[in-house]
Amino acid sequence: MNKIPNNKAWWLVLPMFLLVAFSAIIPLMTVVNYSLQDIFDQNTAYFVGVEWYQETLRNTRLHDSLLRQFGFSFSVLIIEIPLGIAVALMMPTRGWQASAVLILLALPLLIPWNVVGTIWQVFARGDIGLFGWTLNNLGIDYNYTSNPLDAWLTVLLMDVWHWTSLVALLCYSGLRAIPDAYYQAAKIDRASPWAVFRYIQLPRLKNVLVIGVLLRFMDSFMIYTEPFVLTGGGPGTSTTFLSQTLTQMAIGQFDIGPAAAFSLVYFLIVLLVSWVFFTTITHMERSDNGNKHDK
Amino acid sequence: MATNMISKRNLGMLMYLIFVLLPIYWLLNMSFKTNDEILGQLTLWPTDFTLNNYITIFTDASWYMGYVNSMTYVAMNLVITLLVSLPAAYAFSRYKFVGDKHLFFWLLSNRMAPPAVFLLPFFQLYSSVGLFDTHLAVALAHCLFTIPLAVWILEGFMSGVPREIDETAYIDGYSFGRFFIKIFIPMIRSGIGVTAFFTFMFSWVELLLARTLTSVDAKPISAVMTRTVGAAGIDWGVLAAAGVLTIIPGILVIWFVRNHVAKGFALGRV
Numbered sequence: 001m002n003k004i005p006n007n008k009a010w011w012l013v014l015p016m017f018l019l020v021a022f023s024a025i026i027p028l029m030t031v032v033n034y035s036l037q038d039i040f041d042q043n044t045a046y047f048v049g050v051e052w053y054q055e056t057l058r059n060t061r062l063h064d065s066l067l068r069q070f071g072f073s074f075s076v077l078i079i080e081i082p083l084g085i086a087v088a089l090m091m092p093t094r095g096w097q098a099s100a101v102l103i104l105l106a107l108p109l110l111i112p113w114n115v116v117g118t119i120w121q122v123f124a125r126g127d128i129g130l131f132g133w134t135l136n137n138l139g140i141d142y143n144y145t146s147n148p149l150d151a152w153l154t155v156l157l158m159d160v161w162h163w164t165s166l167v168a169l170l171c172y173s174g175l176r177a178i179p180d181a182y183y184q185a186a187k188i189d190r191a192s193p194w195a196v197f198r199y200i201q202l203p204r205l206k207n208v209l210v211i212g213v214l215l216r217f218m219d220s221f222m223i224y225t226e227p228f229v230l231t232g233g234g235p236g237t238s239t240t241f242l243s244q245t246l247t248q249m250a251i252g253q254f255d256i257g258p259a260a261a262f263s264l265v266y267f268l269i270v271l272l273v274s275w276v277f278f279t280t281i282t283h284m285e286r287s288d289n290g291n292k293h294d295k
Numbered sequence: 296m297a298t299n300m301i302s303k304r305n306l307g308m309l310m311y312l313i314f315v316l317l318p319i320y321w322l323l324n325m326s327f328k329t330n331d332e333i334l335g336q337l338t339l340w341p342t343d344f345t346l347n348n349y350i351t352i353f354t355d356a357s358w359y360m361g362y363v364n365s366m367t368y369v370a371m372n373l374v375i376t377l378l379v380s381l382p383a384a385y386a387f388s389r390y391k392f393v394g395d396k397h398l399f400f401w402l403l404s405n406r407m408a409p410p411a412v413f414l415l416p417f418f419q420l421y422s423s424v425g426l427f428d429t430h431l432a433v434a435l436a437h438c439l440f441t442i443p444l445a446v447w448i449l450e451g452f453m454s455g456v457p458r459e460i461d462e463t464a465y466i467d468g469y470s471f472g473r474f475f476i477k478i479f480i481p482m483i484r485s486g487i488g489v490t491a492f493f494t495f496m497f498s499w500v501e502l503l504l505a506r507t508l509t510s511v512d513a514k515p516i517s518a519v520m521t522r523t524v525g526a527a528g529i530d531w532g533v534l535a536a537a538g539v540l541t542i543i544p545g546i547l548v549i550w551f552v553r554n555h556v557a558k559g560f561a562l563g564r565v
Contacts (some may be wrong), residue, residue, distance in 0.1 A: 003388075003389060003390055003391040004389065004390055004391065005390070005391040005392070006390040006391070006392060007392045007393055008390075008392075009386035009389070009390035009392040009395075010386075010392055010393070012382040012383060012385060012386035013382070013383045013386045013387070013392075013398065015378075015379045015382070015383075016379040016380060016382070016383035016442060016446065017383075017398070019375070019379055019435070019438055019442065020402065020405060020438065020439060020442050020443070022435070023417075023420075023435060023436055023438060023439040024405050024408075024439055026416070026420050027413050027416035027417050027420055028408070028413075028416075030415075030416035030419065030420070031413060031416055034416075086307070087308070087311050089304075090304045090305075090307045090308040090311070091308065092305075092308070099553050099554075101308065101312065102549075102553055103546070103549050103550065103553060104312055104315060104316065105312075105315060106545075106549045107315065107316075107319060107542065107545070107546070107549075108315060108319075109496055109500075109545075110495075110496055110499065110500070110542065110544075110545025110546070110548065110549065111319075111500065111538075111541065111542055111545065112499065112500045112501075112502060112516075112517045112541050113500050113501070113502055113517075114502050114517045114520065115517070115520070115538040115541050115542075118322075118520075118534060118538055119318045119319065119321070119322050119538065120318060122321065122322065122325065122531070122535070123317075123318045123321050123322075127334075127337075128333055128334060128337065128531070129321065130317065130321050130337070130339075131317075131318075133337050161314065161315065161318065165315070218406060218407050221409075222407075222409045222410065224410065224503065225502050225503060242409070243409050243410065246409065247414075250414075250415065251414075251415075256415070263409050263413070266409050267407065267408050267409060270407040270409070271404055271407055274403075274404075274407060275400075
């Protein structure tokens with residue numbers, strides 16, 4: 001749609017801008033301020049310049065949790081995106097079943113995050129939880145409180161349980177928007193189910209998948225509450241992700257300066273990855289459209 | 296072969312639904328058990344059925360006020376978000392103005408700020424303006440991530456409404472305000488429904504900010520739940536019952552928007 005140039009539109013945006021700026025810019029500036037100072041207590045602080053930023057380049061603890069974070073977010077995307085598409089393809093399309101499945105799938109999304117942690121904390125326990133108990137009775141030695149790998153897998157499973165529905169619902173709505181005529185044409189051409197998926201459904205899912213991948217990347221990269229409740233970051237540091245490391249530094253050890261410096265770096269990483277991802281996708285779209293015009 | 300395909304599909308769907316529901320069933324199951332039964336032996340359903348866990352919650356003001364507080368700030372957040380996002384989204388969908396693209400990206404970038412270290416500045420900010428421990432503080436803080444999403448969703452829906460409709464209305468002598476309320480808003484009803492759903496969802500499930508900005512008067516239910524960890528261990532039964540009760544508002548909300556979900560989850564962008 002062609003938009004009309006009109007700077008008076010700022011008046012419509014202004015209330016929203018002021019409201020968000022109040023909660024966004026002032027705290028951000030405070031964090032920038034922290035990151036440049038060595039703070040002992042409320043009244044004693046020294047300006048240290050970029051020292052904390054240099055420190056973040058050397059701090060192996062931060063690097064480890066950053067790596068863990070990337071590993072986790074990557075695993076989340078690798079599992080949840082294909083699984084979400086698969087679930088969306090399996091969902092019934094009409095009748096009461098469709099509504100019922102929709103509501104049931106949306107359930108995990110609407111549970112407070114600490115309750116999600118609690119649910120899995122109980123569910124995965126070897127003594128009182130169905131999941132842990134079943135695994136142990138099948139002869140699998142599973143204990144998420146003492147085995148780092150089990151803990152990591154449990155957090156991953158919890159995240160898959162929690163968020164795959166979002167991808168599935170996004171894809172489901174993308175699929176519903178495909179006109180029936182496309183499928184009829186495919187039927188006449190005797191297209192295989194794979195061809196239907198590859199050439200009709202998948203291209204139509206691109207827009208919603210961009211949203212899905214972006215939301216899942218951002219949220220899994222900032223995950224805090226669920227693993228905190230489930231494992232407390234342990235055993236050892238196997239499930240201590242980035243936000244938790246930062247919280248420990250800022251509140252536990254009161255190392256506010258380095259924590260602030262690193263959270264700004266962290267913020268920039270998320271911003272950069274999202275931006276690269278977003279521009280790549282829009283670029284692809286543009287070249288797609290360009291090709292269409294050439295023909 | 297066709298029936299074979301369908302049944303395979305249904306089987307897959309059924310298995311995924313079981314995966315989704317089992318952990319929730321386990322919580323529900325636990326909420327009707329006594330602590331002795333929970334810790335004693337593993338039972339697939341409550342053998343010693345009890346409602347005591349729920350009675351504990353509904354008879355203790357410090358418990359049920361947690362729910363009231365949570366719902367209050369979620370409702371306030373919803374109203375604020377819709378009031379400021381509707382005009383903003385309209386501006387983004389209809390007009391070009393100085394800095395519009397940067398503003399939009401800045402808005403979305405707020406969703407990407409890691410909350411952990413921003414907690415302390417938030418606490419200081421809201422304390423300094425005298426809002427600490429009020430519902431309004433939490434509602435305003437949650438605006439940080441609900442408004443960007445709301446503007447994004449609404450803009451998608453509004454772009455789907457042809458501009459000719461606006462122009463016709465203006466020619467017919469409608470003022471902007473009357474056109475917006477009488478004609479435009481009814482046209483994007485399902486968009487507003489979905490926006491409300493997402494706003495509710497992200498505000499209701501958030502814990503960190505809500506817990507940091509409150510202490511007594513506006514304490515959210517998720518913070519109250521930590522009370523179940525006492526000197527005598529965890530009161531599993533009450534914890535489970537409280538957890539089950541946090542799921543119910545979500546079910547109600549998804550029930551109301553279920554017919555718009557198919558279109559709306561794509562954020563109006565397919």
